[in-house]
Amino acid sequence: MSSAPWYLNAERPSLKHQRKWKSDPNYTKSWYDRGAKIFQAEKYRKGACENCGAMTHDAKSCMERPRKKGAKWTNMHIAPDEKIETFELDYDGKRDRWNGYDASTYARVIERYEARLMKRRLMRANRWTLLRLRSVFVPLAEGAREL
Numbered sequence: 272m273s274s275a276p277w278y279l280n281a282e283r284p285s286l287k288h289q290r291k292w293k294s295d296p297n298y299t300k301s302w303y304d305r306g307a308k309i310f311q312a313e314k315y316r317k318g319a320c321e322n323c324g325a326m327t328h329d330a331k332s333c334m335e336r337p338r339k340k341g342a343k344w345t346n347m348h349i350a351p352d353e354k355i356e357t358f359e360l361d362y363d364g365k366r367d368r369w370n371g372y373d374a375s376t377y378a379r380v381i382e383r384y385e386a387r388l389m390k391r392r393l394m395r396a397n398r399w400t401l402l403r404l405r406s407v408f409v410p411l412a413e414g415a416r417e418l
């Protein structure tokens with residue numbers, strides 16, 4: 272701005288330098304490859320998790336149920352190594368609660384609700400037909416008893 276309005280005080284120092292106004296060119300909105308495995312070991316490796324045998328964490332931070340005898344001692348059911356990724360996310364990216372959300376999975380939610388709705392409609396229809404049938408047959412049966 273060559274001719275800034277008088278109220279901007281363009282000559283005086285501003286706080287512009289504190290703002291990150293340039294966006295990173297190689298910024299991606301990628302997200303974690305959830306549940307991805309890298310390597311499946313056949314036997315226990317030294318330094319791996321004593322509980323499950325994965326190399327990527329220790330027994331203290333293991334997400335698996337604590338085994339009665341860990342993989343270190345049994346050498347059985349060694350868990351595969353997890354894929355560990357790190358991202359350079361910006362302020363908004365770190366707080367984006369919908370990052371990594373696959374919108375196509377919402378079709379499953381809709382499917383479930385529609386199934387419930389159809390079931391409810393069927394129940395209502397059945398109740399109505401039952402009531403109608405009873406209003407026809409119960410008086411007939413009572414009439415038959417009187418005879």
Ligand SMILES: [Zn+2]
Pocket residue numbers: 320321322323324325328329330332333334335350
């Ligand atoms: Zn583990």
